[in-house]
Amino acid sequence: MQNKINITFGKSAFSKLPKKFSEKKYSRVFILVDNNTNKFCLSDFISITGFDKAEILIMEAGEENKHLQTCENLWKNLSNKGADRNSVLINLGGGVVTDLGGFVACTFKRGIDFYNIPTTLLAMVDASVGGKTGIDLGSLKNQIGVIEEPKQVIIDPMWLETLPKNEIRSGFAEMLKHGIISSKKYWQTLKELTDLRVSTLKEFIKPSVKIKKEVVLKDPREKNLRKILNFGHTLGHAIESYFLINLNKNKLLHGEAIVIGMILESYLSIHCAGLNIEVAKDIKTTFLKSFKKIEFSSDDKKEIVKLLKHDKKNIGDKINFVLISSIGKPKIDVQVPEDLFEDAFNFYLSD
Known part of the structure; x- marks a missing residue:
C-alpha cells in the first residue's frame, strides 16, 4: 500500500466524480449499497453525481452479513454484469459496506479501483479511513482482509441525518477513543458535550479524521504506532462477536461494544500501565452518560475471554492489549x- 490517503470533505466532491471517472476511462461504474443506503442515500447520490447508468449492487445490512458468502454473491454479480479490470466500485454505506466492498474490489480480478462514501458517523471517523478492508470469519471480527487505500474517500455530514440516535452514539464512541489515545484537550472537549445531535458532532469529524490519518500515514501496515487505534478493541471485539452469535443476546453496535472494551481496558491500564484510578473512573463515567450498562453473567465473561485468543494483535499464544498510562x-x-x-x-458493572 502506498503511504497516501486521499480524503475530501463536502458535497462539491461528488459532482466532480464524473469528470474524474471519465479521465480515468473506467469501463463500468458499480455502486454497492445495503438495504439502508439503498433506501435513504442512493437516489440523492445519483442525483448529485449523475451516475444514473451505474450498475447497483445490493447487500443485506448488518455485521452478520459481513462474510464470504456475501462477497461471493457480489463477485458473481460483478462478473454477470460485465465488470472487468478497468471497472470501478463505489461503496456507499457504513463500515460494513466500506470494509466488505473494499475487500470485494481488492480481490475481484486481482483488484479494481474503489471509492468510499461513508454514510455513518462511525464509517466517517474510523472504518472508511486507513485502507483496512475485510470480512469476518464466522463470528470472529475482521479475520480475512487486505490493507489497500481507496482511490478517494468523500465525507459529507448530510448522510448523518438519515441515522437513528444509536448509530450516532456508536460513531461518537470512536471519536472519544481518539481523544483518549492522542489528546487530553480533545478528550476534554468531547467528554463535556451534552448535545449529541448531528449539528453538534459534525464539527468534530475533521479533527477525528485528522488524528486517525496522521497515525495511519506513519504506520500504514500496523506494525507499531497504528496499534494504538485498537484501544478498547481487544475485549470490545470479543464482546461484539459474542453478542452477535449468542441468540439470547441483543446484538451490539460496534461502538457500543467498544465502549465496554474501553472501560474494561481502562481498568486493566491501572494495573498494567500505571493509569491513575481516578482517570479510569472518569472514562467509565463519561461513557455511561451516553451508553447504558450491559449485564454480563459468569458464563458470558468466560466465553468472551475465550474469544480473545483470536485477536489479530496476538503473537503466538500471547494476547496483546493496547492500554494507556494517561490520557x-x-x-x-x-x-x-x-x-x-x-x-x-x-x-464495569459496579455502581
Whole structure:
C-alpha cells in the first residue's frame, strides 16, 4: 500500500466524480449499497453525481452479513454484469459496506479501483479511513482482509441525518477513543458535550479524521504506532462477536461494544500501565452518560475471554492489549494477567 490517503470533505466532491471517472476511462461504474443506503442515500447520490447508468449492487445490512458468502454473491454479480479490470466500485454505506466492498474490489480480478462514501458517523471517523478492508470469519471480527487505500474517500455530514440516535452514539464512541489515545484537550472537549445531535458532532469529524490519518500515514501496515487505534478493541471485539452469535443476546453496535472494551481496558491500564484510578473512573463515567450498562453473567465473561485468543494483535499464544498510562499516552503490546479480566468486568458493572 502506498503511504497516501486521499480524503475530501463536502458535497462539491461528488459532482466532480464524473469528470474524474471519465479521465480515468473506467469501463463500468458499480455502486454497492445495503438495504439502508439503498433506501435513504442512493437516489440523492445519483442525483448529485449523475451516475444514473451505474450498475447497483445490493447487500443485506448488518455485521452478520459481513462474510464470504456475501462477497461471493457480489463477485458473481460483478462478473454477470460485465465488470472487468478497468471497472470501478463505489461503496456507499457504513463500515460494513466500506470494509466488505473494499475487500470485494481488492480481490475481484486481482483488484479494481474503489471509492468510499461513508454514510455513518462511525464509517466517517474510523472504518472508511486507513485502507483496512475485510470480512469476518464466522463470528470472529475482521479475520480475512487486505490493507489497500481507496482511490478517494468523500465525507459529507448530510448522510448523518438519515441515522437513528444509536448509530450516532456508536460513531461518537470512536471519536472519544481518539481523544483518549492522542489528546487530553480533545478528550476534554468531547467528554463535556451534552448535545449529541448531528449539528453538534459534525464539527468534530475533521479533527477525528485528522488524528486517525496522521497515525495511519506513519504506520500504514500496523506494525507499531497504528496499534494504538485498537484501544478498547481487544475485549470490545470479543464482546461484539459474542453478542452477535449468542441468540439470547441483543446484538451490539460496534461502538457500543467498544465502549465496554474501553472501560474494561481502562481498568486493566491501572494495573498494567500505571493509569491513575481516578482517570479510569472518569472514562467509565463519561461513557455511561451516553451508553447504558450491559449485564454480563459468569458464563458470558468466560466465553468472551475465550474469544480473545483470536485477536489479530496476538503473537503466538500471547494476547496483546493496547492500554494507556494517561490520557493521550497509549502503550502497545501489553500482556495482561488473566486473573484481572474478572476484576475488570466487576469494575464495569459496579455502581
